[in-house]
Amino acid sequence: MTTAVTTNEVTLAVSTVIFALGPEGLRIPLVRRIRQPFEGQWALPGGPIETREPLEAAAGRNLLETTNLRSTYLEQLYCFGDVDRAPGERVVSVVYWALVRSDEAELAVEGENVRWFSADDLPPLAFDHNVIVDYALWRLRTKMEYSQIAHAFLGETFTLAELRRVHEAVLGRPLDPANFRRQVEASDAIIATEQHITGGRHRPPRLYRYDTSVALTDNGPLNKKSEARRVVS
Amino acid sequence: MTTAVTTNEVTLAVSTVIFALGPEGLRIPLVRRIRQPFEGQWALPGGPIETREPLEAAAGRNLLETTNLRSTYLEQLYCFGDVDRAPGERVVSVVYWALVRSDEAELAVEGENVRWFSADDLPPLAFDHNVIVDYALWRLRTKMEYSQIAHAFLGETFTLAELRRVHEAVLGRPLDPANFRRQVEASDAIIATEQHITGGRHRPPRLYRYDTSVALTDNGPLNKKSEARRVVS
DNA sequence: CCAAAAGTGTTGAATTTACACCCATGA
DNA sequence: TCATGGGTGTAAATTCAACACTTTTGG
Structure with a gap:
């Protein structure tokens, strides 16, 4: 090869x-x-x-x-x-x-x-x-x-917990769910949909979509x- | 060529x-x-x-x-x-x-x-x-x-004003002298010498030396x- | 003394961090 | 109702930015 x-x-x-x-x-x-x-x-x-x-x-x-x-x-x-x-x-x-x-x-x-x-x-x-x-x-x-490449591991839509687990797996350390949510929301890289995932034994999480108008990374x-x-x- | x-x-x-x-x-x-x-x-x-x-x-x-x-x-x-x-x-x-x-x-x-x-x-x-x-x-x-490459433009020793002018020239905007001083001092990338430069019509600035034990950039x-x-x- | 740049101090804003607490669902 | 993760609120800690102020030299 x-x-x-x-x-x-x-x-x-x-x-x-x-x-x-x-x-x-x-x-x-x-x-x-x-x-x-x-x-x-x-x-x-x-x-x-x-x-x-x-x-x-x-x-x-x-x-x-x-x-x-x-x-x-x-x-x-x-x-x-x-x-x-x-x-x-x-x-x-x-x-x-x-x-x-x-x-x-x-x-x-x-x-x-x-x-x-x-x-x-x-x-x-x-x-x-x-x-x-x-x-x-x-x-x-x-x-x-510092970039949004985590989205590349996920599908079209995803929950914030899924996105957080990507970060945690790559960085190798746990992240505070509350603070993580605020950070990605503030970055304007994701768009909230009206869909939710049901079936879990807990409150159904909202699905988000990646904002394609924002580049994954800034390579100048x-x-x-x-x-x-x-x-x- | x-x-x-x-x-x-x-x-x-x-x-x-x-x-x-x-x-x-x-x-x-x-x-x-x-x-x-x-x-x-x-x-x-x-x-x-x-x-x-x-x-x-x-x-x-x-x-x-x-x-x-x-x-x-x-x-x-x-x-x-x-x-x-x-x-x-x-x-x-x-x-x-x-x-x-x-x-x-x-x-x-x-x-x-x-x-x-x-x-x-x-x-x-x-x-x-x-x-x-x-x-x-x-x-x-x-x-x-985010790195220390500015030192590469300077000689063995330099004043903080010289270092600041390098940053200002590259970034294209003025920097606050007081805050700039604190930032580079906190980075531990420079070492203060006991030498000063005299001859200017002002207080003689201290000369600093680059700490060679700190890498210019982190390339992993x-x-x-x-x-x-x-x-x- | 004055001008000029060196260097220090301080304050308020903005951001980060930790954690308490409420919400909605399945079992 | 309880357990579980989703989601919100908040206060302390830390960092950042603006700027007043003091210090030391040459003229």
Whole structure:
């Protein structure tokens, strides 16, 4: 899966760190390498960059091919280019990170060479992929505190408790329900619907909808260029 | 200057946005292209990536070759890879941004094909370089608010007024001297020396020193790997 | 003494945090 | 009715912003 375009001197590849939120916390799909180097070890999904394919589309394609999922959020993480990342050859990897909705992640394919792991308990990965995942985790947690990316884990509508549990799972600490409610209400990123969820043994919570006129994250002049950055085919 | 390694299908290059702080604000050195495409137009300093050269070292080398300066701060900005960035061929550019000390920027070489421009008043640049500079400017201003990168513009010791003027120039708005003092003192990023600057027609200000045990910016697990990221040859 | 910038103090507003308390539902 | 989580109120603590005021130098 981590094949790549071979050039005269430098190999250019695209890899993607995919996050989904399960009951036990953050999970990441990995693929088993079927050739040397690191044959048999787990690695990030990655693939060749085709000549007329945008980098971001390559990341979205890798995602689709390995998990059969589409991402609600996709962003470039970093370009890794250390000379000794791969034994024997120079590989430069443009790495993206993606978030997929929890309900869709249930349907994700899993097989002999594709498996989901807990993000906090990964095996030793091929290349420098452990460092890459650490960095992606750090970015996810940092960005969660000042942006609205938590919505990317949820469906069209959601309760405030669901949204709060996303934050708690990613940040790894409990949040005060009362204060959390006020913070997200003050941010104007959500719109209250008139629907409520019944069936629980308690007061039915109101459903909210994400305000699509508010960008998930502020990347400055960059998301002006391609507004379709959020949803990738 | 924006030559690059030619591959089978994709060209990989490194470019650098260099910021210095002059009396009139932020300034950026550009180089004039001496070949097609965009011959004669101004562009970011960039160069080929050599097979056994780290990406960051390539950025530092471009910096040294075009301005004869060394950077006190160098960080990866983004990897630009749109298919139509360059006419006729696919070029993927790993872009870095750098800060150089104001006193050293005075010594920077300038010639027929290298000139410094005001960051807020750039001519139309080659390729997508205007977008790149806009993004670098946004990152600089955003990062200035929560990190300590302002020190990279200053020398070994500095007064609080000098530090404040850096912030004011980058952010483009005046800051309250009293509150600014308390903020940076509370951040523990600076150390008071016993030296003062005399000669002004006012009370001599105390000199401060940057606390090197505090990282300029928090990039998570990334600066653990190469601690020498701050000073580049 | 005066001007100018360094440096300190103070006050009110805004924000965060902790937690008490009421509401609506299923069993 | 009780248990449970949804939802509101509120007061203390902390941080932020504005600005008055004192200090120290050169002229």
